[in-house]
Amino acid sequence: MKPRRAPRPEAARAVPKAPTGIQGLDEITGGGLPSGRPTLVCGGPGCGKTILAMAFLMNGARRYGEPGVFMSFEESIEDLTQNFASLGFDPRPLATRKKLALDYVRVEPNEIQETGAYDLDALFIRLEHAIDSIGAKRVVLDTIETLFSGLSQTRLLRAELRRLFNWLKSKGVTAIVTGERGNSGMTRHGLEEYISDCVILMDHRVVEQNATRRLRVVKYRGSTHGDNESPFFIDQSGLSVLPIASLGLQHRVPTGRLSSGLSGLDEMLGGKGYFRGSSILVSGSAGTGKTSLAGYFVDAACRRGESALYFAFEESSAQIVRNLRSIGLDLGRWVRKGLLRIHAARPTTSGLEGHLSSMHRLIDESRPRVVVVDPISNLISVGTSIEVKAMLARLIDFMKVGQMTALFTSLTLDAGHPEGTDIGISSFMDTWIALRNIEVNGERNRTLDVLKSRGMPHSNQLREFVLTSRGLELLDAVRDGRGRVLMGSRRGAHGARTTAEKRKNGTRTRKAAGGRSR
Amino acid sequence: MSAKSGRRSLKPRQNRADADFYELRLYVAGQTSRSLTALANLKKICEEHLQGRYRLEVIDLLEHPQLARGDQILALPTLVRKLPEPIRKLVGDLSDTENALVGLDLRPARPVKA
Numbered sequence: 001m002k003p004r005r006a007p008r009p010e011a012a013r014a015v016p017k018a019p020t021g022i023q024g025l026d027e028i029t030g031g032g033l034p035s036g037r038p039t040l041v042c043g044g045p046g047c048g049k050t051i052l053a054m055a056f057l058m059n060g061a062r063r064y065g066e067p068g069v070f071m072s073f074e075e076s077i078e079d080l081t082q083n084f085a086s087l088g089f090d091p092r093p094l095a096t097r098k099k100l101a102l103d104y105v106r107v108e109p110n111e112i113q114e115t116g117a118y119d120l121d122a123l124f125i126r127l128e129h130a131i132d133s134i135g136a137k138r139v140v141l142d143t144i145e146t147l148f149s150g151l152s153q154t155r156l157l158r159a160e161l162r163r164l165f166n167w168l169k170s171k172g173v174t175a176i177v178t179g180e181r182g183n184s185g186m187t188r189h190g191l192e193e194y195i196s197d198c199v200i201l202m203d204h205r206v207v208e209q210n211a212t213r214r215l216r217v218v219k220y221r222g223s224t225h226g227d228n229e230s231p232f233f234i235d236q237s238g239l240s241v242l243p244i245a246s247l248g249l250q251h252r253v254p255t256g257r258l259s260s261g262l263s264g265l266d267e268m269l270g271g272k273g274y275f276r277g278s279s280i281l282v283s284g285s286a287g288t289g290k291t292s293l294a295g296y297f298v299d300a301a302c303r304r305g306e307s308a309l310y311f312a313f314e315e316s317s318a319q320i321v322r323n324l325r326s327i328g329l330d331l332g333r334w335v336r337k338g339l340l341r342i343h344a345a346r347p348t349t350s351g352l353e354g355h356l357s358s359m360h361r362l363i364d365e366s367r368p369r370v371v372v373v374d375p376i377s378n379l380i381s382v383g384t385s386i387e388v389k390a391m392l393a394r395l396i397d398f399m400k401v402g403q404m405t406a407l408f409t410s411l412t413l414d415a416g417h418p419e420g421t422d423i424g425i426s427s428f429m430d431t432w433i434a435l436r437n438i439e440v441n442g443e444r445n446r447t448l449d450v451l452k453s454r455g456m457p458h459s460n461q462l463r464e465f466v467l468t469s470r471g472l473e474l475l476d477a478v479r480d481g482r483g484r485v486l487m488g489s490r491r492g493a494h495g496a497r498t499t500a501e502k503r504k505n506g507t508r509t510r511k512a513a514g515g516r517s518r
Numbered sequence: 519m520s521a522k523s524g525r526r527s528l529k530p531r532q533n534r535a536d537a538d539f540y541e542l543r544l545y546v547a548g549q550t551s552r553s554l555t556a557l558a559n560l561k562k563i564c565e566e567h568l569q570g571r572y573r574l575e576v577i578d579l580l581e582h583p584q585l586a587r588g589d590q591i592l593a594l595p596t597l598v599r600k601l602p603e604p605i606r607k608l609v610g611d612l613s614d615t616e617n618a619l620v621g622l623d624l625r626p627a628r629p630v631k632a
Contacts, residue, residue, distance in 0.1 A: 106590045108607075113621030115597075116556075116610030121547045122579055122591040129583035151593065151609065 015222040018066070018138065018174040021059025022052065024241030028217055028226035033198055038165050038175040040195040042187045043202030048213060048234055049178040050075075052202070053140040054084060055238045056176055058091060060138045061099035066174075068138035069101045069130040073146035077104045089238060101130045107150035114152060120160040124167060131173065139168060139175040145189050154189075162194050186218070197221045203229075212352060215241055231390070233357040240357065253277065254403055258304075258370075261296030264474030265433075268450050268459035274431055275455060277403040279396050281426060283410040284435030288446055289467055290409035291315075293435070294372045295324040295331060296472055297407050301370040302334035309368035310342040311359060313378040317342035328471040341366055347378045355379065356391050360398065371399060375409040376425070389425060396428050430454045435465065438487065445487040448474060464491065540564075540572035540622070541601035545591050547579045552611050556595035559612035567624045599623075 019032035026032050033039045033056070041049050057068035070091070072080055080102065081092055094100035103126060131139065144161065151157055168175045177195055179187030186192045192199055199219040205212060215232045217225040232241040257272040266273040274280055280297075282290050291314075298308045312320055320342060321332045334340035343362055347355065363371065373395075379388050392408075399406045410425070426432055432451040437444050448465040450458045464475040464487050475491070544560055546553035557576065564572050579586050579594070589598050590607075597608040599622055608621040619625040 103587065105592055107592070108590070111605060112607045112609055113617055114610050114614075115608045115618040115621060116559075116613035117552060118593040118595060118610040119552075120592055121594040122545060122586050122596065123593070125547060125579045125583045126586045126592070129586070147592070 017223075018060070019064060020052075020056045021063050022055050022239055022241060024230065024232065025052075025215070025239075028228075028230060028241065029198075029220060030223055030225055033174055033176070034221070034223070035174050036169065036172045037197040038168050038177050038195045039198040039200065040177050040179060040187070040191055041200045041202065042179040042181055042192070044181045044204060047181075047202040047204040048232070048239060049202055050080075050142050051084075051087070051234055051239050052200075053142050053176045053178055054089075054091065057100060057138055057140055058089060058094060058238075060174075061094050066137035067099045067101075067134045068140065069103065069127065069134070069136045070140045070142070071103045071105060071127060071130070072142050073105050073107060074143055075104070076106075077102045080104075087234070087238075098134045101134050101136065103127075103130050107146050109150045112150050118156075120147075120157075120164065124164065128171075131171065137173055139173045140178070141175065142178045143180055144177055145179055145187065145191065148189055158189070158194075161191070165194050202232075231352065231356075233354060235354075235357045235361065240360070252403070258405060259300045260293075261298075261300030262293070262472055262474060264463065265293075265448070268461070268463070268474075269431065269453055270456035270458055272456070274405060276405055277400055278405060278430035278454070279399070279428060280405070280407045280431040280433065281410060281429040282407060282433045282435065283412050285412050285437060288435035288437055289465060289472070290411070290435060291320065291374055292324065292327055292329075292467055292472055293433070294374050294407055294409055295320070295327075295329050298340060298370060298372055299329050299331060299334070302331075302337075302339045305339070306369040307338075307366060308334070308340045308370040308372070309362060309366055310340065310372045310374065311362075312342055312344040312374055313347045314375060315344065317344045320344075326469065327467050328469060341368070352379065352388070352391050356395065359395060363399065363402070363404070367402070369404060371404050371406040373406065373408045375411050377409075377411040392425050393428055426452075440487065441490065443488045447487070464488075538571055539601060540568050540599065542572055542574045543589065543598040543600060544574065544576045545579055545586070545589070545594060545596045545598065546576065547594050553595055555613065556597070556611040559615070559618070560597060563612065563615065563618060563622070563624075567619070567622075597621075 016035040017029070017031035017033065018035040019026050020029075041052055043049050054070065057070055060066040060068050070080075075083070081090065084091055091100055091102065095102055105123065105126070127139070130136065144164075147157055148154065165177070177191060179189075179191045182188035182190075186199065186201065196219065198217070198221065201216045201218050203214040203216075205214070213232050213234070214229045216229045217227060230241050232239060254275070254277045256276040257274065258276050259266050259273040260269065282293050284290050294310075298310055301308045310317075310320070315323070317335075321335065324331055331340060331342075335342065341362070343358075345355070345358070350358075376388075376392065379391070396406065408425075408429070429452075431453040434449055434451050436447050438447055446465040446467070447462045449460075449462045452458075461476075466473045466475060542560070542564075544557060546556065560574070564574065577585055579591070586592075589596075591598075593609045595611055597612065597618075599606040599608070602623075606621055606623070608618055612618045616625070
């Protein structure tokens with residue numbers, strides 16, 4: 001069930017939000033964190049809390065005109081700035097322009113002796129001073145629970161923290177309070193009891209040797225939010241959350257067509273080839289010619305002068321170029337011309353998020369018209385099938401918005417049933433081409449058929465698919481007198497018998513069978 | 519006392535007079551009853567134990583908020599013993615005299631058998 005979207009007038013009355021500027025996070029929170037209120041971000045060590053918090057501040061200062069205060073209880077300012085600078089976003093320039101204030105609150109248990117009643121007024125004063133000195137609208141407290149290590153009066157501290165969060169609210173600043181994940185509760189000291197407007201849980205887990213990062217909005221008072229776990233990743237551009245299929249289905253739909261690179265296949269697809277901006281799945285067992293078909297697709301794009309991006313998860317780029325040369329395709333020249341970029345990586349080199357991240361980045365950088373992922377099935381080795389599905393959905397949405405045409409190859413294990421594509425990804429695909437090996441009479445022949453192709457009439461015929469040194473060729477189904485489909489050497493024999501007739505009629509068999517081009 | 523002499527040997531440039539001299543800073547926020555209690559308690563301790571060998575500075579953070587950062591103050595009132603080293607922070611209104619004296623190194627943490 002999809003959550004019902006609130007009608008406009010109600011949306012206007014909803015909780016005001018402060019955008020985080022973090023890709024994806026604003027989507028699942030419906031616009032950002034609750035403005036003027038504290039949000040709790042919790043998770044285990046190394047899960048990315050600090051990065052999320054810092055990104056929230058830096059984006060606020062850069063894009064939304066909201067200066068911020070980062071109060072660190074764990075890392076010194078030097079360590080903090082150095083770490084972030086090495087990640088690629090240095091907070092120092094913002095600090096010198098007074099858009100960001102960094103303060104390190106050192107809690108040294110060895111130095112402290114408790115001698116009677118006290119309160120945390122000094123912390124309030126420091127924070128207020130920092131806020132007022134730059135007119136901050138955003139505040140991060142990372143990780144305030146460190147106070148519990150230095151001061152022993154837990155009850156007093158709790159009361160003071162409650163006072164602090166209320167005070168932050170009264171100051172009207174949007175705050176992120178981070179907390180370490182506890183054994184029993186969401187945080188070690190139960191901060192979730194005090195901060196109840198918005199709670200985000202982050203997680204860094206290892207599934208089959210691959211680290212994956214997840215984020216979930218546990219709670220968001222007064223607002224709807226995506227409550228799925230969303231993968232996120234951290235790279236040079238900061239932190240990006242990948243809401244599962246969050247982009248929805250509102251992208252513009254182009255009606256233009258583009259060639260598959262194979263005239264025979266174009267004919268099968270209503271005579272014009274794929275839709276621009278569509279996603280194409282080419283599935284088949286080993287050695288059915290998936291990469292060759294992808295190569296043709298890329299070659300055709302480059303011939304039209306369009307840029308292409310090829311993600312290879314099985315072969316190195318040199319190997320792809322070499323192998324495709326054997327069927328008469330020279331992709332090397334497109335690479336040299338700068339039209340084609342081949343990015344080869346072993347799927348296991350990083351987690352799913354890592355792959356998605358680098359794919360996003362490369363697509364963003366080179367803005368290709370055509371993208372190939374060869375094969376998508378190899379990514380299963382780094383994730384569970386649900387994750388791959390989610391990632392794929394995200395990638396497809398992303399490319400559809402950019403109106404790129406994407407071709408995915410997928411290795412099917414069971415040669416007999418290409419429909420059983422292991423990831424169950426076919427519903428995301430607009431066109432699905434199945435390649436099969438058929439063994440008859442002591443030879444193996446390749447066939448190609450279009451299982452589906454949305455929005456266009458397409459052939460229901462099974463074609464023979466031949467790889468020669470001159471290239472790919474689709475041959476029409478040839479039937480003998482009893483209606484049996486003939487392939488391979490049998491076709492040859494049959495072909496010899498019928499050539500004379502064809503000449504007489506003056507039509508080429510291919511065209512006659514294609515039929516729909518007229 | 520043995521701990522003290524050990525420290526002195528680590529800091530050879532400090533002479534005996536320096537090591538016995540107490541430089542204290544009391545951080546408060548305004549004239550609250552807690553601030554006043556802390557100040558009164560501190561004065562009593564100083565008169566009894568540090569006669570003539572201490573200097574006390576009272577800092578009101580409401581007037582000088584920027585000073586909280588330098589001495590890493592978070593709780594109030596906080597008494598900072600700048601000298602003798604190492605720096606010590608006594609958090610609270612000093613009404614727990616025993617803990618205060620321990621914190622200032624004016625009494626050993628556990629009673630030592632003579």
